[in-house]
Amino acid sequence: MYLERYDKRWRKKPFFLLICLLLILLCSLIWYTLKHKRWDASMAFLCDMQVGRKNFTNTNQVDLLRDVFLQRMQYEQPQTMKPPRMDVLMITPWFAPIVWNGTYNIDILNAQFHQRNAHIGLTVFAVKKYTMFVQTFIDSAEQFFMVGHKVTYYVFTDRVSDIPALTLRDGRKLVTLEVPSYQRWQDVSMRRMEMIRDQSRQKFIHEVDYLVCVDVDMKFTDDVGVEILSDVFGTLHPGFYGTARQHFTYERRPESTAYIPSDEGDFYYAGGYFGGTVEEVYKLTSYCHDAIIKDKENHLEARWQDESYLNKYFVYHKPTKILSPEYLWDNNYGVPGVLKRRRFVAVPKNHNAVRN
Template sequence: MVYPQPKERCPCPHPLAGPIIWEGTFNIDILNERFRLRNTTIGLTVFAIKKYVAFLELFLKTAEKHFMVGHRVTYYVFTDRLGDVPRVPLGEGRQVVVLEVRNYSRWQDVSMHRMEMISNFSRQRFLRKVDYLVCADVDMSFRDHVGVEILSPLFSTLHPGFYGAAREAFTYERRPQSQAHVPRDEGNFYYVGDFFRGSVAEVLRLMSACHQATVVDRAHGIEAVRHDESHLNRYLLDHKPTKVLSPEYLWDEQLLGWPAVVKKLRYVTVPKSHRVIRD
């Protein structure tokens, strides 16, 4: 079969263009066939704790329309409210697995303990069940195609709020006392903590390292400025992602609009009041 060749670079003249996944830089037909031949299974983890369970139905419904369509997917729902998990019609080869976890009084603690919980379940369950693990936030929805073009041993997503910003603007943890510390003359990109993924083995290494770093910080009375996102960025500085996703793959249209350089909005934030939902 003959396929049109994808462009090697993003067509837009932007300093972040290059080895980053944009619309037009991949051929989804070829990639779909490749991953189907491997019988690939993708795990998608999502935390629906306390009031955040209200976002779960929209998340699952839109994922069924746009996330890894045609491939085997297991949704791993971490929740403290088992009775509130909605029943959503699923495609062939797709299932929801509900995992009960405790909640925490502060949303920051929920965020920080995600690394620990995913790390533990990776050892107990994920290593035997799925090939790739995608970690996503529940207060989001899929609006367009998100498929196997994102799969790689270790991959992360550019933070939309720092798209095109200079390194000096990145909100890295700057205190040398923290395990998440990034010196001011280091770092190429700032990655968002809401959407990252990789092979299960690589995600396990990432989660375990970040969790241990938070344990050390906590023992010294330190909480990183951006919580688990700070530790994620420190880890990715030392362990470069094998694939980086453009802001198409995570965007806040309400806050940032829809600039022409972003051709598709694939995974977007849901409008909400953080004060109300985190109370």
């Protein structure tokens, strides 16, 4: 009798084992699903105004995008067969616009960037005696730079106490960032790339949308607005905007990381005026700093320091917008006919006295 009962239990055992395995599999599946499920960042409260109740709706982020709507404005109709400028190149072979006076409508652009609530960071380096230019620079920027938009001035300096207290427009502020001093002005120039890179990763990415990186020994003399902003932009050097590439002062030594062959290159860009989104400026400055360090390890220094590496970057990473020489000018070059406005000009100075 005992053996018979045991035999019946034994015959039922595979069935119970199968049930147990299925339960274990089901529990494992539920656990895995709960563990790997993520709350969607776009979870939103949607209010149904007709029934007067709130619903949880798991929406996609694109459903939360604001409608872009420009207010009514009157302006001259663009003419398909009549370009605004016939005397200058207005677009590159890779469809990047070149910004000249008369080629854009600032009212339309302002409306677009106000809807984005864009915040612009303006960086300058005031190291050693260059602190003497800060007040003139900021005063002129308050008058002409990004008027009506949020701006943060980032002043890199080794002499924080020399930076004057300035009264700024609403929505603007000045931040000083203390940096080391270097014996040679060339080292100060090249280290800019490293410092902008580091601050882009640590600070700028959390505070602003765009960065404009310029020299401090300059002053704004005419309007500079959101027409310059793009993913990544460079500025035509005032001494080379009409020159053949063979005559550009690129780095021509093949052993340098900044080397550009004589049959390559589109334009010669100024090292004192570039920018873009924080992400793109981070990539640009990171590339240039890495190249500088590599040359330094090989006891090389490019012909024009950071400007040489910037030009190398733009040969193989084309800018999405280019600023004409209106945006960076030296009055020692005179005033050519194509230059309708001089927006940002060099302050007269004795370079040797300031640099030494």
